[in-house]
Amino acid sequence: MATSACIINEITQGMNLAKQLKSILSSECSHETKQALVQGIITSYDRALVMVNWGHSGGQTPPLTPPLAPPMLSQPESSVSIDESPPSGDFHQAFDNHQDQKAVSKKRKAITTWKNQIRISTDNGLEGNTDDGYSWRKYGQKDILGAKFPRSYYRCTYRYIHQCMARKQVQRTDEDPMVFEITYRGQHTCTLTTTPSVVPPQSPEKHEIEQHNHQLPPPPKSGEILSNLRENLRVCTSDSEAMVPHSFSFPSASFGSIENYQRFDFLNEPDHSFLQGYSPSFISPATSGSNYFTERGNDFHHHDDSHLSGITTASTTNSPLTFPADSQDFSPNFPFNSGFFI
DNA sequence: CTCATTTGACCCCC
DNA sequence: GGGGGTCAAATGAG
Numbered sequence: 001m002a003t004s005a006c007i008i009n010e011i012t013q014g015m016n017l018a019k020q021l022k023s024i025l026s027s028e029c030s031h032e033t034k035q036a037l038v039q040g041i042i043t044s045y046d047r048a049l050v051m052v053n054w055g056h057s058g059g060q061t062p063p064l065t066p067p068l069a070p071p072m073l074s075q076p077e078s079s080v081s082i083d084e085s086p087p088s089g090d091f092h093q094a095f096d097n098h099q100d101q102k103a104v105s106k107k108r109k110a111i112t113t114w115k116n117q118i119r120i121s122t123d124n125g126l127e128g129n130t131d132d133g134y135s136w137r138k139y140g141q142k143d144i145l146g147a148k149f150p151r152s153y154y155r156c157t158y159r160y161i162h163q164c165m166a167r168k169q170v171q172r173t174d175e176d177p178m179v180f181e182i183t184y185r186g187q188h189t190c191t192l193t194t195t196p197s198v199v200p201p202q203s204p205e206k207h208e209i210e211q212h213n214h215q216l217p218p219p220p221k222s223g224e225i226l227s228n229l230r231e232n233l234r235v236c237t238s239d240s241e242a243m244v245p246h247s248f249s250f251p252s253a254s255f256g257s258i259e260n261y262q263r264f265d266f267l268n269e270p271d272h273s274f275l276q277g278y279s280p281s282f283i284s285p286a287t288s289g290s291n292y293f294t295e296r297g298n299d300f301h302h303h304d305d306s307h308l309s310g311i312t313t314a315s316t317t318n319s320p321l322t323f324p325a326d327s328q329d330f331s332p333n334f335p336f337n338s339g340f341f342i
Numbered sequence: 343c344t345c346a347t348t349t350g351a352c353c354c355c356c
Numbered sequence: 357g358g359g360g361g362t363c364a365a366a367t368g369a370g
Contacts, residue, residue: 151360
């Protein structure tokens with residue numbers, strides 16, 4: 001029910017954007033504006049498609065997911081497996097010291113993973129911070145054999161508060177230092193307490209779980225999304241070959257210029273199931289700065305900065321992203337830019 | 343003082 | 357034994 005209305009809405013939005021684009025094609029509007037419109041159109045139709053898919057598969061409105069965590073696409077390489085651990089069930093045990101390292105190790109292999117590749121352009125030398133809607137904390141860095149650049153390891157900041165086992169690895173590719181390969185592992189079981197405007201990346205199966213998760217905030221209205229898009233988006237719509245043909249872009253409020261693309265392993269996927277839940281992340285950022293918890297022992301503090309929600313994340317983890325040619329490091333929350341304003 | 347990052351050490355798997 | 361992943365003490369930033 002709501003789905004059909006949303007579909008219509010998306011298609012309408014796409015139509016409107018197309019009209020806008022048509023009207024400014026010959027104008028002096030910036031290239032970025034035009035690209036944003038194009039992206040908006042694509043996004044609208046994408047979302048409509050997604051909804052159609054969902055409508056066929058159960059009549060549910062698809063959960064919004066960020067661009068970077070392609071839902072069904074996963075099955076990244078060979079390493080994909082199903083996360084055996086439920087979102088909350090056996091965590092107490094898992095965290096009882098390292099009590100059961102073996103179990104943990106086994107889980108390593110059993111955790112779902114999926115990859116994204118992001119390209120960042122630093123043409124103008126501007127910096128920006130990144131965020132994918134979640135707050136990440138770096139817990140390690142390792143030189144990888146055969147790789148020019150070290151791999152960084154991040155875990156969810158709320159690991160001990162919400163028993164969120166989500167992790168991600170970020171590695172610069174050898175071929176192109178501006179391209180980062182992000183591997184997600186595990187699912188976010190934390191629920192952002194502020195109103196997140198960006199629905200964070202999820203693993204495929206999370207979608208199923210989510211349908212029963214009433215804690216999750218309602219998906220943003222498409223109008224808001226598009227509105228954000230128009231105002232903030234700067235998208236790279238080139239790079240036809242490997243990139244996902246559409247439907248996502250990075251907020252670039254912080255980046256003077258950002259060129260992002262994803263190379264999903266599902267590109268060859270014959271059907272369009274990958275579209276499910278695949279939606280742009282133009283919703284606001286995250287809240288990496290919205291809720292701070294300390295994890296000193298069991299003494300957690302909660303600083304409610306929810307009044308900041310909707311504004312670019314101010315998390316301390318969002319350090320400026322600089323890419324000097326020889327730099328091997330990157331922003332902790334990389335590669336997602338949270339510079340989105342509502 | 344709090345919290346994030348760094349980095350060497352440790353553990354597990356191949 | 358080596359490589360990759362994680363831990364945790366030390367360090368730094370705000």
